[in-house]
Amino acid sequence: GAVVSQHPSRVICKSGTSVKIECRSLDFQATTMFWYRQFPKQSLMLMATSNEGSKATYEQGVEKDKFLINHASLTLSTLTVTSAHPEDSSFYICSAVKGGSVTEAFFGQGTRLTVV
Amino acid sequence: QQPVQSPQAVILREGEDAVINCSSSKALYSVHWYRQKHGEAPVFLMILLKGGEQKGHEKISASFNEKKQQSSLYLTASQLSYSGTYFCGTEMNYGGSQGNLIFGKGTKLSVKP
Numbered sequence: 001g002a003v004v005s006q007h008p009s010r011v012i013c014k015s016g017t018s019v020k021i022e023c024r025s026l027d028f029q030a031t032t033m034f035w036y037r038q039f040p041k042q043s044l045m046l047m048a049t050s051n052e053g054s055k056a057t058y059e060q061g062v063e064k065d066k067f068l069i070n071h072a073s074l075t076l077s078t079l080t081v082t083s084a085h086p087e088d089s090s091f092y093i094c095s096a097v098k099g100g101s102v103t104e105a106f107f108g109q110g111t112r113l114t115v116v
Numbered sequence: 117q118q119p120v121q122s123p124q125a126v127i128l129r130e131g132e133d134a135v136i137n138c139s140s141s142k143a144l145y146s147v148h149w150y151r152q153k154h155g156e157a158p159v160f161l162m163i164l165l166k167g168g169e170q171k172g173h174e175k176i177s178a179s180f181n182e183k184k185q186q187s188s189l190y191l192t193a194s195q196l197s198y199s200g201t202y203f204c205g206t207e208m209n210y211g212g213s214q215g216n217l218i219f220g221k222g223t224k225l226s227v228k229p
Binding site for chain 2: 006032034036042043044045046049093095104105106107108109110112
Protein backbone atom coordinates (compact mmCIF):
# COMPACT_ATOMS: atom_id res chain seq x y z
CA GLY A 1 0.00 0.00 0.00
CA ALA A 2 0.92 3.62 -0.40
CA VAL A 3 2.65 5.47 2.43
CA VAL A 4 1.76 8.85 3.84
CA SER A 5 4.10 10.33 6.42
CA GLN A 6 2.95 12.99 8.84
CA HIS A 7 5.31 14.98 11.03
CA PRO A 8 5.55 15.67 13.90
CA SER A 9 3.59 12.94 15.64
CA ARG A 10 3.34 14.97 18.83
CA VAL A 11 3.87 18.64 19.56
CA ILE A 12 3.38 20.80 22.59
CA CYS A 13 3.41 24.54 22.09
CA LYS A 14 2.70 27.66 24.06
CA SER A 15 -0.47 29.60 23.56
CA GLY A 16 -0.01 32.27 20.90
CA THR A 17 2.65 30.47 18.91
CA SER A 18 2.28 28.80 15.52
CA VAL A 19 2.77 25.15 14.68
CA LYS A 20 3.41 23.60 11.29
CA ILE A 21 2.38 20.03 10.48
CA GLU A 22 3.70 18.30 7.37
CA CYS A 23 2.02 15.61 5.33
CA ARG A 24 4.04 13.78 2.69
CA SER A 25 3.07 11.08 0.23
CA LEU A 26 6.23 9.00 0.05
CA ASP A 27 5.68 6.74 -2.92
CA PHE A 28 3.00 8.40 -5.01
CA GLN A 29 1.94 11.80 -6.20
CA ALA A 30 -1.11 13.26 -4.55
CA THR A 31 -2.81 16.12 -6.31
CA THR A 32 -5.28 16.27 -3.46
CA MET A 33 -4.73 15.94 0.25
CA PHE A 34 -7.22 16.30 3.05
CA TRP A 35 -6.85 17.58 6.59
CA TYR A 36 -8.99 16.20 9.39
CA ARG A 37 -9.34 17.03 13.03
CA GLN A 38 -10.40 14.57 15.68
CA PHE A 39 -11.39 15.34 19.25
CA PRO A 40 -11.21 12.56 21.86
CA LYS A 41 -13.79 9.85 21.28
CA GLN A 42 -15.21 11.66 18.29
CA SER A 43 -15.16 11.19 14.56
CA LEU A 44 -12.77 12.67 12.05
CA MET A 45 -14.03 16.02 10.91
CA LEU A 46 -12.90 17.26 7.53
CA MET A 47 -11.26 20.67 7.84
CA ALA A 48 -10.09 21.38 4.33
CA THR A 49 -9.19 19.99 0.95
CA SER A 50 -5.70 20.84 -0.21
CA ASN A 51 -5.05 21.00 -3.93
CA GLU A 52 -1.58 21.21 -5.37
CA GLY A 53 -0.88 24.61 -6.85
CA SER A 54 -4.12 26.24 -5.78
CA LYS A 55 -5.87 27.53 -2.71
CA ALA A 56 -7.29 25.09 -0.24
CA THR A 57 -11.02 24.61 0.10
CA TYR A 58 -12.16 24.98 3.68
CA GLU A 59 -15.19 23.38 5.25
CA GLN A 60 -17.82 25.57 6.82
CA GLY A 61 -16.82 26.81 10.24
CA VAL A 62 -13.07 26.34 9.72
CA GLU A 63 -11.12 29.59 9.90
CA LYS A 64 -8.83 29.81 6.90
CA ASP A 65 -6.68 32.48 8.51
CA LYS A 66 -6.09 30.32 11.54
CA PHE A 67 -5.44 27.05 9.74
CA LEU A 68 -3.13 27.89 6.87
CA ILE A 69 -2.74 25.18 4.27
CA ASN A 70 -0.05 25.07 1.64
CA HIS A 71 0.24 22.37 -1.00
CA ALA A 72 3.45 23.35 -2.70
CA SER A 73 4.22 20.08 -4.45
CA LEU A 74 2.57 16.84 -5.47
CA THR A 75 3.98 15.11 -2.40
CA LEU A 76 3.74 17.71 0.35
CA SER A 77 0.96 19.58 2.08
CA THR A 78 1.41 21.60 5.26
CA LEU A 79 -1.06 22.76 7.87
CA THR A 80 -0.02 25.68 10.05
CA VAL A 81 -2.03 26.40 13.15
CA THR A 82 -1.47 30.09 13.75
CA SER A 83 -1.70 31.80 17.14
CA ALA A 84 -2.63 28.51 18.74
CA HIS A 85 -4.91 28.41 21.76
CA PRO A 86 -5.71 25.56 24.16
CA GLU A 87 -8.99 24.89 22.33
CA ASP A 88 -6.92 24.06 19.23
CA SER A 89 -5.50 21.05 21.05
CA SER A 90 -6.57 18.03 19.06
CA PHE A 91 -5.48 15.14 16.87
CA TYR A 92 -4.85 16.32 13.32
CA ILE A 93 -4.71 13.75 10.51
CA CYS A 94 -3.97 14.17 6.85
CA SER A 95 -4.92 11.86 4.04
CA ALA A 96 -3.79 11.67 0.45
CA VAL A 97 -5.58 10.20 -2.49
CA LYS A 98 -3.78 7.98 -4.94
CA GLY A 99 -5.08 8.53 -8.42
CA GLY A 100 -6.86 5.84 -10.32
CA SER A 101 -10.33 4.50 -10.84
CA VAL A 102 -10.76 3.70 -7.16
CA THR A 103 -10.03 6.49 -4.76
CA GLU A 104 -8.46 4.98 -1.71
CA ALA A 105 -7.45 7.50 0.89
CA PHE A 106 -4.20 6.84 2.73
CA PHE A 107 -3.84 8.40 6.14
CA GLY A 108 -0.82 9.82 7.85
CA GLN A 109 0.01 8.77 11.39
CA GLY A 110 -1.63 11.84 12.87
CA THR A 111 -0.29 14.71 14.97
CA ARG A 112 -1.33 15.19 18.55
CA LEU A 113 -1.20 18.93 19.24
CA THR A 114 -1.30 20.19 22.80
CA VAL A 115 -1.41 23.92 23.38
CA VAL A 116 -0.51 25.00 26.90
CA GLN B 117 -24.08 15.45 5.34
CA GLN B 118 -22.58 13.15 7.94
CA PRO B 119 -23.56 9.49 7.55
CA VAL B 120 -25.24 7.79 10.47
CA GLN B 121 -23.57 4.76 11.99
CA SER B 122 -25.19 2.19 14.22
CA PRO B 123 -24.73 0.86 16.76
CA GLN B 124 -22.59 3.39 18.61
CA ALA B 125 -20.85 0.66 20.54
CA VAL B 126 -20.85 -3.10 20.74
CA ILE B 127 -19.17 -5.58 23.04
CA LEU B 128 -18.47 -9.09 21.80
CA ARG B 129 -16.91 -12.27 23.03
CA GLU B 130 -14.16 -13.68 20.88
CA GLY B 131 -15.70 -15.73 18.08
CA GLU B 132 -18.99 -13.84 17.95
CA ASP B 133 -20.30 -11.94 14.96
CA ALA B 134 -21.18 -8.26 14.57
CA VAL B 135 -22.76 -5.99 12.00
CA ILE B 136 -22.10 -2.27 11.74
CA ASN B 137 -24.38 -0.14 9.62
CA CYS B 138 -23.79 3.13 7.82
CA SER B 139 -26.54 5.11 6.16
CA SER B 140 -26.73 8.40 4.33
CA SER B 141 -29.53 10.73 3.34
CA LYS B 142 -27.64 11.64 0.18
CA ALA B 143 -26.85 9.61 -2.92
CA LEU B 144 -23.46 7.99 -2.52
CA TYR B 145 -20.68 7.28 -4.97
CA SER B 146 -18.71 5.08 -2.62
CA VAL B 147 -18.39 3.96 0.96
CA HIS B 148 -15.05 3.46 2.67
CA TRP B 149 -14.54 1.51 5.87
CA TYR B 150 -11.71 2.18 8.33
CA ARG B 151 -10.71 0.87 11.72
CA GLN B 152 -8.94 3.08 14.22
CA LYS B 153 -7.11 1.95 17.32
CA HIS B 154 -6.79 4.37 20.21
CA GLY B 155 -4.21 7.07 19.50
CA GLU B 156 -3.49 5.83 16.00
CA ALA B 157 -4.51 6.88 12.52
CA PRO B 158 -7.36 5.05 10.76
CA VAL B 159 -6.46 1.94 8.83
CA PHE B 160 -8.16 1.21 5.55
CA LEU B 161 -10.36 -1.88 5.38
CA MET B 162 -12.21 -1.66 2.07
CA ILE B 163 -14.02 0.49 -0.46
CA LEU B 164 -17.40 -0.26 -1.97
CA LEU B 165 -18.53 1.49 -5.11
CA LYS B 166 -22.05 2.11 -6.30
CA GLY B 167 -23.36 -0.92 -8.08
CA GLY B 168 -24.40 -2.85 -5.00
CA GLU B 169 -21.19 -4.74 -4.69
CA GLN B 170 -20.08 -6.80 -1.79
CA LYS B 171 -16.51 -7.27 -0.72
CA GLY B 172 -14.72 -9.37 1.78
CA HIS B 173 -11.35 -9.86 3.32
CA GLU B 174 -10.95 -12.96 5.43
CA LYS B 175 -13.65 -12.67 8.06
CA ILE B 176 -14.57 -9.06 7.42
CA SER B 177 -16.96 -8.28 4.60
CA ALA B 178 -19.21 -5.43 3.58
CA SER B 179 -22.12 -4.67 1.34
CA PHE B 180 -23.38 -1.49 -0.28
CA ASN B 181 -27.01 -0.94 -1.19
CA GLU B 182 -26.98 2.22 -3.28
CA LYS B 183 -30.77 2.39 -3.52
CA LYS B 184 -31.03 2.59 0.23
CA GLN B 185 -27.77 4.54 0.50
CA GLN B 186 -26.62 2.08 3.10
CA SER B 187 -23.57 0.01 3.75
CA SER B 188 -23.03 -2.73 6.30
CA LEU B 189 -19.78 -4.13 7.64
CA TYR B 190 -19.89 -7.75 8.75
CA LEU B 191 -17.36 -9.14 11.20
CA THR B 192 -17.57 -12.89 11.66
CA ALA B 193 -15.87 -15.00 14.28
CA SER B 194 -14.40 -11.86 15.80
CA GLN B 195 -10.85 -11.80 17.08
CA LEU B 196 -9.33 -9.69 19.82
CA SER B 197 -7.49 -7.70 17.15
CA TYR B 198 -10.82 -6.52 15.75
CA SER B 199 -11.26 -4.18 18.71
CA GLY B 200 -11.27 -0.53 17.78
CA THR B 201 -13.52 2.16 16.43
CA TYR B 202 -14.93 1.57 12.98
CA PHE B 203 -15.69 4.51 10.75
CA CYS B 204 -17.51 4.61 7.49
CA GLY B 205 -16.52 7.39 5.14
CA THR B 206 -18.87 8.35 2.39
CA GLU B 207 -18.16 9.94 -0.92
CA MET B 208 -21.03 11.84 -2.45
CA ASN B 209 -22.36 11.25 -5.90
CA TYR B 210 -21.27 14.56 -7.40
CA GLY B 211 -18.40 15.91 -9.38
CA GLY B 212 -16.34 17.05 -6.46
CA SER B 213 -12.88 16.00 -5.35
CA GLN B 214 -12.49 12.27 -5.19
CA GLY B 215 -11.41 11.10 -1.79
CA ASN B 216 -13.37 13.83 -0.04
CA LEU B 217 -14.71 11.61 2.69
CA ILE B 218 -17.30 12.53 5.26
CA PHE B 219 -17.00 10.19 8.22
CA GLY B 220 -19.70 8.85 10.50
CA LYS B 221 -19.35 9.18 14.25
CA GLY B 222 -17.88 5.73 14.55
CA THR B 223 -18.80 2.45 16.19
CA LYS B 224 -16.68 1.31 19.08
CA LEU B 225 -16.15 -2.43 18.98
CA SER B 226 -14.72 -4.25 21.98
CA VAL B 227 -13.87 -7.92 21.71
CA LYS B 228 -13.37 -9.71 25.00
CA PRO B 229 -11.62 -13.06 25.53
